[in-house]
Amino acid sequence: SSAQIGVTGLAVMGRNLARNFARNGYAVAVHNRTPARTHTLVEEFGHEGTFVAAETAKEFVAALERPRRLVIMVKAGEPTDAVIEEFAPLLEPGDMIIDGGNAHFADTRRREKALREQGIHFVGMGVSGGEEGALHGPSIMPGGPRESYDSLGPMLEKISAKAKDGSPCVTHVGPDGAGHFVKMVHNGIEYADMQLIGEAYQLLRDVAGYTPAQIAEIFRTWNTGRLDSYLIEITAEVLSHVDAATGKPFVDVVVDQAEQKGTGRWTVQIALDLGVPVSGIAEAVFARSLSGHAALREASRGLAGPKATPMSEAEAAAFADRVEQALYASKIVSYTQGFHEVAAGSEEYGWNIDLGAVSAIWRGGCIIRAAFLDRIRAAYDARADLPSLLSDETFAREIADAQDDWREVLIAATRQGVPTPGFAAALAYYDALRAERLPAALTQGQRDYFGAHTYRRTDRDGSFHTLWGGDRSEVSA
């Protein structure tokens, strides 16, 4: 028993995570259901560090020093349960199972509870950054029992991405499913970011008339400012790429139907359960789903749209600046919504999640890494119980400065018939939150009319009902 950590499940993610541990000086036991993967790993990368190849579950467990730390990196869902069932009987109290897959946090809660009864520490660990991140440093979101972090944390801190200030992009997020919950919301925010960037691209193309190559340059410029982020950077790369076979912009030869694996959808489903308005994330999920309805889109091709009005060069340049403002303001709103969901999940499940720490570990390694997250961290550092990111003075001021352009962009989009569900949902959320009065008062009146659902009054405590079918007098309910 010589390995400090073990990884089972050696597809792209597991293999790279195992190599990352080994490159950082840890002896790593490696195992995979199909042993060929294990041998390939050791043959190809054995020189990078100390690997202990195990063919069977027994060998694997025997290779680990105690308390054992066993990382599972298999397909989420049933395979994870299968692996836990195989290994748990071989473990002893105090040992640790760490699930680095994209598990649903409810599954993580169930598994943590079952394993706790056997004295095994179960750590649901969100990992972001794709295969490159797994190898060079991902953002890591471990949940599970606090004490497991005492021994696991330092190892994770070593292999994780580092933020610009050098701090590791990992923290103990909270008990049981907290880590996977936060990873889920990370992915939801990622969907929203990608949708907003997509809308910006489409506006620059269809309203301003720029080519993909010109838009790539615009994104490159944006990436030197407050939008500086991994997603903006790769957007410029994708837009400037030319298809070798046709000589056309790559983006024009790709089928425009976006796929999804499910974490964005979960974010919205859970938000609905928690009653958190994540309209921007929901629009991003729906936009992908709409894009995939090929037959429906085909059937709708001939529907009427507005007449196109081309822009002059000067108008286009001014419009591009406005789009940057709209994108930035919408981004603030989607992060506001995402952090609201994390706060609501934390409250519902008693996780006590530190929102500032969450934004700090997203600064490096993960897909949504961005300079922007430093500002979110600063906002929560200044006030840990911030009711919403929009209540932070800096963000409020930035939106105040951006809002005229944001509205202009949506007017232009509407006039030219360019769909901008993300920008529009973000602005509607902003306007609704700041509104003095909402039509919800009318909704309450309607509900009371048809269903005697009662309402509260602005001037007195209590619940009331109007006798709509009678003399319309009011009674206390």
Ligand code: NBP
């Ligand atoms: P996959 O999700 O493609 O899973 C393949 C691995 O699962 C192989 O090692 C396979 O073993 C193993 N496996 C399966 Br499938 N069923 C099994 C079973 N019943 N018992 C034991 N092993 C089983 O791998 P991945 O893309 O490396 O992702 C691993 C995890 O990391 C997933 O949960 C994924 O959602 C998550 N994740 C992925 C990314 C990413 O960018 N790809 C990012 C973040 C998180 P075999 O070799 O014997 O078939």
